[in-house]
Amino acid sequence: MAKTQTATLRPYSLGPTSLLASLSGLLRQWLPRQRWFAGKGRPVTDLALLSVTELQPDFLHVLVRADHAEPPAMRGPGAAPAHDCYQLFLGVGESLSPRLSPAVLGRVTEGPLAGLLVHDALQEPHTASLLLERLRMPDTTGALRFERDWRVSIPTGLAPRLLEAEQSNSSLVYGDTYILKVFRRVRPGINPDLEVPWALARQGCTRVPAPVAWFRTSSPWDATLGVVQPFLRGGVDGWTQALEALAHGRAFEAEAYEMGRATAEVHLALAAAFPVEARGAPENRRLASAMTGRLRDAIHAVPELLPHASGLREAFNELSALRTPRPAQRIHGDLHLGQVLWAERRWHVIDFEGEPARPLPERRRARSPVRDVAGMLRSFDYAAHARRPWRPEWALRCREAYCAGYAAEAGWDPRAEPALLRAYETDRAVYEVLYEARHRPDWLPVPMAAIARLAERPGLRRLTP
Known part of the structure; x- marks a missing residue:
């Protein structure tokens, strides 16, 4: 690696067990500070190196399992400590260029790597280039x-x-x-x-x-x-564009309409690429039961939801009562304004990973396209609340325009599925409440305003908190 002296001994060839003695202390401190670490606010209780691969001398690919306990306020009945597997690229050497100091995890004090410096190799241009060369x-x-x-x-x-x-x-x-x-x-x-x-x-x-x-x-x-x-050069995400429109008092309906058309176009292509299933009453009941369970867990973690519980359950009960089969297919899974990019004079849809906290089989499951629509409607609501004064009427116009654009391309209007749309939007708002309570308490009023609206059994048009 550039500016890094190669160690004469490479003890990481001894395997994960040997390496853990050297890396454990550094990783326990470094992992919780990373944006992508899921256990924010939760101490790392245990570490295990699942695999270590040497990509070149002193450039390691590492998979590490980190266990972390839930804070008492967020812990459901009988909950066990959570764990995640994280992918790391680590550089190991005796020194590092001062310009790369932000990448440093620290100097090892014990174990087979004692005395060596460890850093995040993705921040080092030479090793980042090596990674693309391996793919090329x-x-x-x-x-x-x-x-x-x-x-x-x-x-x-x-x-x-x-x-x-x-x-x-x-x-x-x-x-x-x-x-x-x-x-x-x-x-x-x-x-x-x-x-x-x-x-x-x-x-x-x-x-x-x-x-x-x-x-x-x-x-x-x-x-x-x-x-x-x-790479979509010059692309600007929908969230940034929406906030700019709000800041300058500009309408955003035309952009929202085209987003709806882009979403429908992707959904149509997904329906052609993957099997489409007909989901009837039994599946609606299972889906409603799962949503009700998530609400129950969220109430345990965020008591502010309790006064609205009855109305929120009503939304899920309406879904459970649906009898007419609805199509289910592969969808985006986590659609919002940050997942669309304006580039080359049109909207593009990106990031099909889904919600990273959910298991892959669940993210790959066929679901109603209304779920994606509900995610984008919630995102318009978030944008309207991101700046004071709150602009619920702006969100209402965007929601209507988005659904109209979707209908123009798809041939059916998601507003014609009020029970399904309300249930999915309610489930999304419950998830948002739990997320904001854990990670961004200052944002909690945004989903709570939606919770109050959805619990009152409003239609799509009523957005005023």
């Missing part, structure tokens, strides 16, 4: 397999830069040509952010950038680790 010229290293679409040319010499805004993952942009998303939380199975864009590309859908390369592991289980896609 695929091979297998230990349990890691690097693969690509040979129909696409990946040039050499693309300068890497690490994006600062990424939250649940880490992304590297290479020469403003390609973007590599590194999945920080690793789950067994193929990640939807590879599976879905690949399937959409086979359908000729150009709203979603097609994968050009990816890498995966076979140990401790088969899992997707990262994916390379074309």
Whole structure:
């Protein structure tokens, strides 16, 4: 690595057990400070190195399991400590260039790496470039397999830069040509952010950038680790555009309408790429029961929900009472204004990973496209509340325009499914309450305003808190 002296002894070849003695103390301190660490506010109670692969001398790929206990206020009845598997790229050496000091985890004080400096190798240009080169010229290293679409040319010499805004993952942009998303939380199975864009590309859908390369592991289980896609140069996400419109008092209905059309176009392509199922009364009852269970757990963690519980359960009861079969298909799974980009004079849809906290089989399950619609409607509500004074009428106009655009492209209007739409929006708002209570308490009034509205049995049009 640039500016790093290679250690004469490479004790990490001894395996994960040996390495843990050296890395445990540093990782316990460093992991909770990372944006993508899911256990914020929860101490790391245990660590285990699941796999270690040497990509070049002193450049390690590591999968680590971190256990963390829930705070008492967030712990449900009988809850066990949570755990997650995280993907790390670590550099090991005797010294590091001062300009890379933000990447440093620290100097090891014990174990086989004692005296050596450890840093986050994704922040080091040389090792970041090496990672793209492995994807450009695929091979297998230990349990890691690097693969690509040979129909696409990946040039050499693309300068890497690490994006600062990424939250649940880490992304590297290479020469403003390609973007590599590194999945920080690793789950067994193929990640939807590879599976879905690949399937959409086979359908000729150009709203979603097609994968050009990816890498995966076979140990401790088969899992997707990262994916390379074309970088939408100059792209601006919908959240940024919405806040700019609000700040300048501009209407946003035209943009919302086109977002609705883009969403419907992607849904139609997904319905062609994956099986479509008919979900009748039994599935509606199971879905409503799961939503009611999540509400019950959320009330335990956030007592402010309790006064609204009866009205919220009513929304789920209406879903349970539906008898007419509805189509279920692959969807985005976590659609909001931050997941759409305006580039090349049109909206693109990105980030098909779904909610990282949920198991992959659940994220890959066929679900109603109304779930995606509800997610975007909640996002318009968030934008309207992001700046004072709150602008509920702005959100109402955007919601209507979005649904109208969706209907124009899809041939059916999500507003014609009021019980389904209300249930999904309520379930999303309950999730938001739990998230904000854990991570951003200052934002809690935003989903709580929606909770009060949804509990009063309003229609789609009533947005006033």
